[in-house]
Amino acid sequence: MAMIEIENLSVTFRAKGHEVRAVEGVSLSVSERESYGLVGESGSGKSTILRAICGMAPVTGGTIRIGGKALPARRDKAFSRHVQMVFQDPYASLHPRHTIDRTLAEPLAIHGIRNTDARVVKALTDVGLPPAFRFRYPHQLSGGQRQRVAIARALMLEPEILLLDEPTSALDASVQAEVLNLLDRLRAERGLTFLMVSHDLAVIDHMCDRILVMQHGRAVEELSREALAGARMQTAYARSLFDASADRLLG
Amino acid sequence: MTALLDVQNLRVTFDTETGPVHAVRGVSFSLGRERLGIVGESGSGKTMTGRSVLRLIRPPGRIEADRMLFDGQDLMAAGEREMRALRGKRIGMVMQDPKYSLNPVMNVGEQLTEGLRRRDRIGRAEARDKAIAALEAVQIRSPERVMTAFPHELSGGMGQRVMIAMMLIPEPDLLIADEPTSALDVTVQAEVLSILDRLVRDRGMGLIFISHDLRLVSRFCDRVLVMFKGKIVEEVAAKNLLQAKHPYTQGLLNCLPRIGGPREPLPSLDRSGDWAKETA
Numbered sequence: 236m237a238m239i240e241i242e243n244l245s246v247t248f249r250a251k252g253h254e255v256r257a258v259e260g261v262s263l264s265v266s267e268r269e270s271y272g273l274v275g276e277s278g279s280g281k282s283t284i285l286r287a288i289c290g291m292a293p294v295t296g297g298t299i300r301i302g303g304k305a306l307p308a309r310r311d312k313a314f315s316r317h318v319q320m321v322f323q324d325p326y327a328s329l330h331p332r333h334t335i336d337r338t339l340a341e342p343l344a345i346h347g348i349r350n351t352d353a354r355v356v357k358a359l360t361d362v363g364l365p366p367a368f369r370f371r372y373p374h375q376l377s378g379g380q381r382q383r384v385a386i387a388r389a390l391m392l393e394p395e396i397l398l399l400d401e402p403t404s405a406l407d408a409s410v411q412a413e414v415l416n417l418l419d420r421l422r423a424e425r426g427l428t429f430l431m432v433s434h435d436l437a438v439i440d441h442m443c444d445r446i447l448v449m450q451h452g453r454a455v456e457e458l459s460r461e462a463l464a465g466a467r468m469q470t471a472y473a474r475s476l477f478d479a480s481a482d483r484l485l486g
Numbered sequence: 487m488t489a490l491l492d493v494q495n496l497r498v499t500f501d502t503e504t505g506p507v508h509a510v511r512g513v514s515f516s517l518g519r520e521r522l523g524i525v526g527e528s529g530s531g532k533t534m535t536g537r538s539v540l541r542l543i544r545p546p547g548r549i550e551a552d553r554m555l556f557d558g559q560d561l562m563a564a565g566e567r568e569m570r571a572l573r574g575k576r577i578g579m580v581m582q583d584p585k586y587s588l589n590p591v592m593n594v595g596e597q598l599t600e601g602l603r604r605r606d607r608i609g610r611a612e613a614r615d616k617a618i619a620a621l622e623a624v625q626i627r628s629p630e631r632v633m634t635a636f637p638h639e640l641s642g643g644m645g646q647r648v649m650i651a652m653m654l655i656p657e658p659d660l661l662i663a664d665e666p667t668s669a670l671d672v673t674v675q676a677e678v679l680s681i682l683d684r685l686v687r688d689r690g691m692g693l694i695f696i697s698h699d700l701r702l703v704s705r706f707c708d709r710v711l712v713m714f715k716g717k718i719v720e721e722v723a724a725k726n727l728l729q730a731k732h733p734y735t736q737g738l739l740n741c742l743p744r745i746g747g748p749r750e751p752l753p754s755l756d757r758s759g760d761w762a763k764e765t766a
Contacts, residue, residue, distance in 0.1 A: 276671040277642065378528070407527045407698050412741035412752035419751065434671050441743035441752070464746030479672040480745065 238302060238396055238428045239265040239288070245296035246283050246452075257283040257292070259452045267395075270422065270429040272443030274436055274476065280452040281432045282323075285398045288430075289320055301396065312346060319389035323401035325381035329373040335359075335384055336369035342391045358387040362417060379410035383417065390421070397422075399431040403438060415442060436480045440464065448473045489516040490660055490692045491539065494553035498534045498716075501546045509534045509547070511716040517660070521686055521693045523707035523724065525700050525738070531716040532696045536662045539694070540577055541569050557659065574601060578653035582665040584645025588637040594648055595633035602655060620651040624681050643674035650678065654685065660692040661685075668697065679706050700727070700738050712738070714762070733759050 246258040258280040265271040273281040286292040288299055290310040299306050301317055322328040329338055339355045348354070356366045362383040373381055382402060389397060402418065403411040415438065422429060433439045439446055440463055448455040448470070456470045468474050498510035510531040515522070524532045538549050541561065554561040556577065564572070573579075581587040589597055598617035602608045608616070614633070621629035624647040637645055646666060653661060663682065667675040683706065686693050697703050703710055704727040712720045712735045720732040730736055737755040 276673060408700070408738060409527055409741050409755035412743075413754050415743065416751040416754070436672075437743045437745050437747075440745045441747065441749075475673060477745070479676045 236267050237264045238267045239430060240300040243297035246287050246292045247295040257452050261454045263447055265428060265430055268426050268428055270443045272439035272446040273432045273449060274439050274446055275449035279449040281449050282400050285400050285432060316392045317394050318396045319394040320398040321385050321389050321402050324405050325378055325385050328385055329381055331373055335371055339388055339391055358391055362387045378406050382414050396428045399429060401433055436476060489518055490557055491517040492555040496538055496551040498538055498543060499548045508716055513718055515711060517692050519690045519692050521695060521707040523703035523710040524696045525703050525710055526713035530713040532713050533664055536664050536694060536696050540573055540579060575656045576658050577660045578658035580649050580653050580663040580666045584649055587649060590637050593634055593636050598652055616655060620655045624651045643670050646670060662694045664696045
């Protein structure tokens with residue numbers, strides 16, 4: 236079954252009489268428990284697709300269906316139980332004056348879920364942080380620990396779908412490895428569906444089963460993991476991204 | 487060939503309420519007119535090493551070194567006035583993030599010509615021509631338009647190129663580039679690196695390239711210093727990086743995902759070896 240179906244999606248921003256077409260006629264479909272990657276340069280519209288799913292971008296055409304159902308114009312509380320997002324920069328995405336405990340407990344309070352204490356402790360343990368971290372503020376954590384908290388927050392409502400917007404690009408290589416391993420483990424344990432954005436082909440290749448290469452708001456080419464590893468891309472742009480990828484040297 | 491930069495036993499210490507924090511603990515290296523990479527994780531002291539060369543560390547930070555010579559001049563003994571004469575003019579530095587390193591309320595043209603007009607006393611028209619030439623040198627297609635733009639109107643890649651252009655106008659002998667490409671897309675990254683590469687070859691400039699990306703550094707530099715907790719743990723010729731002996735260097739290499747690599751969990755960096763304890 237397709238968990239995420241996007242057909243002919245267009246997003247247009249309007250400012251000062253200008254029109255910026257961030258996404259133009261992109262279609263994709265992600266099956267249940269699949270991990271799907273979006274790659275491209277900045278400005279290619281990959282993050283805008285994630286934001287459009289969450290209702291945070293002005294959709295001007297096309298449809299988005301989650302679990303077979305069209306999304307309501309305003310995303311409701313039920314939506315956040317199905318879909319959650321992890322943002323790129325853990326320094327900006329956690330409230331600086333809320334303790335970790337408050338950050339993690341807030342979605343529970345909004346949705347009237349009880350047993351807050353036990354759930355917060357379990358959420359922290361699940362992402363490999365000691366329970367005592369509840370009482371800390373974001374500035375008392377390292378970048379990798381913050382991103383773990385951001386992942387724990389996204390999982391508080393037990394969603395089936397995680398939208399990951401460059402979840403490791405702000406982290407050191409060694410910390411990136413730990414966070415990628417954590418995401419992989421959580422996906423296997425909970426049967427999550429991932430839609431992941433990254434500019435790093437090697438990261439996307441490690442995490443995803445299928446990949447969509449984007450440029451200037453349009454879909455350029457869809458690749459299976461095997462096609463990417465075997466360098467069997469059809470378009471010149473996908474090949475240039477592949478060739479520019481830093482790990483080619485050590486290939 | 488005499489070394490352009492010679493650093494012996496460099497130490498950077500921050501005195502804090504809870505005691506001294508040693509950011510750099512005895513780093514020695516020398517640099518000719520070549521590309522030297524410094525690699526390490528956050529907090530390994532690589533940025534502090536780069537900033538020390540320009541003596542850009544504010545109190546409570548302290549810089550100590552047995553020797554720090556740039557082109558024969560003793561940087562440790564130089565006064566503020568002498569350092570100011572070196573900074574920018576003979577030793578340039580490109581910072582990591584154009585968002586924070588450019589002046590947000592000054593347009594690009596004013597920022598590029600400020601040094602020329604104030605320091606070199608060059609007239610407005612000539613300074614403008616030099617600035618436009620520098621923007622062209624870093625492959626900016628419409629330099630006239632960029633000259634009138636403010637930093638927030640530029641993309642990350644453009645901002646980074648503006649900073650490189652700014653550093654290149656005085657034609658320094660040594661350029662310290664601190665993560666100059668980590669905010670950029672891979673294709674733009676490749677362009678910026680080739681610009682730097684050309685400048686090293688054409689102008690015979692020395693380059694210190696600081697980065698956390700071991701693969702990138704090895705592709706681009708001649709020699710690589712690997713830092714951990716303020717010390718150099720290994721020095722390797724970039725082309726022999728895959729034969730690196732030190733467990734930390736190997737750990738840094740292995741924890742990166744590879745296209746077509748296996749699907750198992752990535753090896754995490756093991757910091758429990760004896761080599762890690764001795765620096766603790």
